[in-house]
Structures are given as C-alpha cells and as structure tokens.
Amino acid sequence: MEKKIKAILIGLLGGLAGGLVGIGGGIIMVPLMLYYLGFSQHAANATSLAAIVPISVIGASIYGFYGNMELTLAGLFAIGGIAGAYLGSALMPHVKPKILQRMLAIVVIAASIRMGFDL
Template sequence: MNEKIKKQSLNIKIAIIGCLAGIICGLFGTGGGMILVPAFIYMLDIEPKKARATSLCCMLAMVIASSFFYYKNNYINWNSGLLCAIGGIFGGYIGAIILKKVPDYILKILFIIFILYYAYRMLFVL
C-alpha cells in the first residue's frame, strides 16, 4: 500500500473516531477520556500521554458544537456551568502538570478505576 493511501486511510479512521466521540459528547456530555483516549492508544498507536493531550484538543470543537445546541434550547445552567469552568481551568492545569510526572501504567490503572466506579454508579446508584 503506498504512503498516500495509508495516510488517507488513517485520516478517515481518525475522522470516524472523532465523529463517534462527538456523538457521545453531544448525547452524554463526555467523550474525550472515555472514547478518544482508548481509541488513540489502541487504534492509532499514539502514546498514552500524547493521546490524553490530543483528546483534550479534540474536545474543544465538540464541546463548542454541542454547547451551542444546548444554549439554543435553554438547557444550560449558567451559574453551575461558569463556576465549574473556573474550577476546571485550575484543575486542568494541575492535571496537566501531574500527567507529566506520573508513569503511564499508573494513569492506566487510575483510568480503569475511574471508569469502573462510574459504571457501578450508573448501574446501581443512579
């Protein structure tokens, strides 16, 4: 397979991953960590720390698109959203610093624990 076809195939795969993550982001208000990070790591062979950073970059566009729809339909609680965004600025910066210092295998374990905890909460608590 020549390089041009390989690149086009990879670009299509990346666009499909982005589309699926965007749908999930719009439906559930999530997608970056849950969809993009594993897809980048296991489907595109992107190193874990780069996958996490890249997913955040991708999420910006998805969040803007879905937020516009939610805004037009008056679904946004502005007080909670803005206060959380302010906290998120600081938390995101701290998380990026921690990401640089923590080994990938520890991040993987923490991510699995996070996913399992929320899966449990969704199944049995909510």
C-alpha cells in the same frame, strides 16, 4: 490516509457520545487513540483535550439553544476545571503511562457502577 479516516471516525464517536450523554474525550477517544492509532498515553490525553474544545463548544451551544444548560454553574465548573486541567497537565508528564491507564479505567468503572445503580 487510513490514519486520517480512523481519526475522523474516533472524533465522530467522541462527539456523538459527548452530544448524547456528555462524555467523549477521556472515555471514548483516549482508548481508541491508544489501540487504533498507536498513540502514547500522554499524547492521547493531550490530543483528546485539544479535540474536546471545539466539540464542547458546539455541543454546549446546541444544549443552550434548547434551554438545557445551567450557565452560571457551567461558569463555576469552568473555573475549577481550568485550575484542575492546569494541575493535571503539569503532573501528567511525571506519571507513568500504565498508571494513567489504570486511573482512567478505575474512574470509568466507578462511574459506570455508580450510574448503573442509580437507574
């Protein structure tokens, strides 16, 4: 039962972060799944992607309701994103978990530094 409560709380944090600042899956949910639920890197990545679908639909719908979405560009991003998700998911089983963790850490750190200097 404790695992289910942790999963709901991780989802809540991921959804809250996604709704507020447009992030949540990889940056919030994956590390929490690794450290608090004992997921493997591969399982955390895959589970995060599955959980993000309904989270994204709800968040995007509300943003769209308030007129805060570039629908045409969102569609174009989706086309590229679908291709990228297919390629990345096909490559993931061939990449060691430690490499995946380092890749995520580098992306998070680089994005944080870039955004921090863009204030």
